[in-house]
Amino acid sequence: MTSASPASPVDELFERTRSQGRAALVGYLPAGFPTKETSIRAIEAMVEGGVDLVEIGLPYSDPVMDGPVIQAAAEQALAAGSRTTDVFDVVRATAATGVPTVVMTYWNPVERYGVERFAADLAGAGGSGLITPDLIPDEAGPWIEASGTHDLDRIFLVAPSSTDERLAMTVDAASGFVYATAVMGVTGAREQTSSLGEELVARVRAVSDKPVGVGLGVSNGAQAHEIAAYADAVIVGSALVRCLLDAPDETAGIEAVRALARDLRAGVERN
Template sequence: MSAIDALFERTRVEDRAALVGYLPAGFPSKELSIRAIETMVEAGVDLVEVGLPYSDPVMDGPTIQAAADIALAGGTRVGDVLDVVKASAATGAPTVVMTYWNPVERYGVERFAADLAAAGGAGLITPDMIPDEAEEWLEASGEHGLSRIFLVAPSSTDERLAMTAEAASGFIYATAVMGVTGQRDQTSALAEPLVSRLRKVTDKPVGVGLGVSNGAQAREVAAFSDAVIVGSALVRCLLDHAGPDDALSALRDLVVDLRAGMER
């Protein structure tokens, strides 16, 4: 059983959804990104997504793009991302990397899988890689015991949902908002129907990402999903506060609010 499988087994027993938190490695600095992840886990994040900063983040909204630009300007490279993964895994929270496929391919698929596993990483989220084009990754991830987390969207056909669910492990990432990432004032009406469609073809856990930014929204999503995925709102805590102490305090407060909302 993988660390991710064990997490979802535990949250099922506890009758709650898992809280998944995303932050880019190297943002605002390598040291502070590690401190921020440690803060998130202490405050209640169950699973950490470490973002690999990329120069052409076509699926990311302005908040995550701004964070990635800062990380890249600071010299963040794949080796730094793996260092952040190692520190995150040391907290005890299952840790995955979220990345576009090009950096993995340039690094070397087998080498990336081996190095991610060696750093304590539990898997990889690949927003622009679909299962039917992922033969090399399926082989490498299987060899190194890494979960392969693929994305589905409201536009996915039933056939595509079934095929993606069959290839995925760890959990399935349901992107319930059409368009780029970012905070929203309200949750999407497309989220629950998408999860319902997935339930018809798989019993694997489903995590939903749709711009959740507060406890009330997290509660809505937790009512029909296995995991609530939060990214831009967490990144915004670090963007909006110049001092590290204030930034980490805001981050902690947001995670506490998210968890409280999910547990009401």
């Protein structure tokens, strides 16, 4: 069991949304896609549309858990020369909007950058924490130490396939919130949300009162409304990325991001 720490910006967000009787809206966009400057503008539009917490993706060359939409965005960002230091620039600009900002990254780039250095630079840019989809708590010793030193939240993932023992250990090691992947397989927007989400949230709540966010598959306000009825946060990624991928130009893409964020926020507000 990790020692208690002061309330983080993520903790304060969930205290606020719980007091308002609604789920938080979490929006994901990759840093540097299609350019660093445009990714910052798109994230600002997402916040203006009503996103409560921003999840910034660190582009990676081998995104094994990401679907084709996020893979395509990561490839464009890397082709444009996006580097880890650019991610911290995007974090700094996002945090300046006043919303809690976390980075989603595979573990290999953090190890290459240096775990302590990464934590220090993330905190220095105003970041609130890190989502690590391929890092399990029992292999996270260096990150648990570095995140504790720099007051960063550790957001671990649980899945429908998680055993009760594994789920309890992961939830205990997590801070900020627990990321519940409600479908099996790679990420991507879906026509229907998974029926496994509500059951997985219930399993987490049986062992902890930490907030639970549900991700993978949400693409519109109606689906956000459905998940907000039982989760503490609705996490949306691929649908927002697609707004930029499918747009005829960057300005139209940014407007599409803002419009989708508004629709998603209306969905979580209806509860």
